[in-house]
Amino acid sequence: MGDSIATVLTDQAPAPAGHYVQATVCGGMVHVSGQLPVRPDGTHAPEVSFQDQARQALDNLLAVVRAAGSSPERLLKVTAYIVGVENWPQFNSVYADALGDIKPARAVVPVPELHYGYLVEIDAVAAVDSK
Template sequence: MQQNLVTYSNPDANAAPGGHYSHGSVANGFVFVSGQLPITPAGEKLASASFEDQARQALANVEAVLRACGSGIEHLVQVRVYLDSVDNWAAFNAVYAQWAGPSRPSRAIVPTGALHYGLKVEVEAVAVVPA
């Protein structure tokens, strides 16, 4: 009988998922981080916060999932960002560069229009778990 090769993670540093999914899953040495919105660990949706504060919270949520799954920013492979408006691209890029530091994973930024709960940014990611 084959063991389950996938593990799921919902760290306490993140609000509970809003649907039938996990914040992170680990399979074959990769961490897959579900889209993270700017929602605090206590569940506060930061819709009235500045774009930069929303971006920082979404990225903090990504980092918390990575750490809970045994990885980190330095092990990112790919990041996908959804923005409510392309006008926020430069602001996101500045916050992201500070957060990511020397890491430069592949990245896509997708302007989408309105996001869930009136939020302005959502970030998903793929990383490796170091051996």
């Protein structure tokens, strides 16, 4: 009756704070929930710079991707929600530093605000590494 659905939970990213999981895996695909720049231990620092927030959110996203049996090279689609379109160039810079030559499909969506006063949230879809 179709593929089973597995959920992902790693302590290398913050635990879900609501009615969701870090990621689901089904049919060879990983769907990662939006990752805020919350530290893996669950502590918050919304006052840090946009660049630091973007790095933390990407670190969280990539930790979940790896825990799901995938890798940055297998990212298919990334969506970033950023507060303030003026932060777009900074996001591009942090994103390029984090992913290097890896260039999945991507959307950057300016939004008026995010939970806890953060400035960035990132979700993604990736393919599971073939073994």
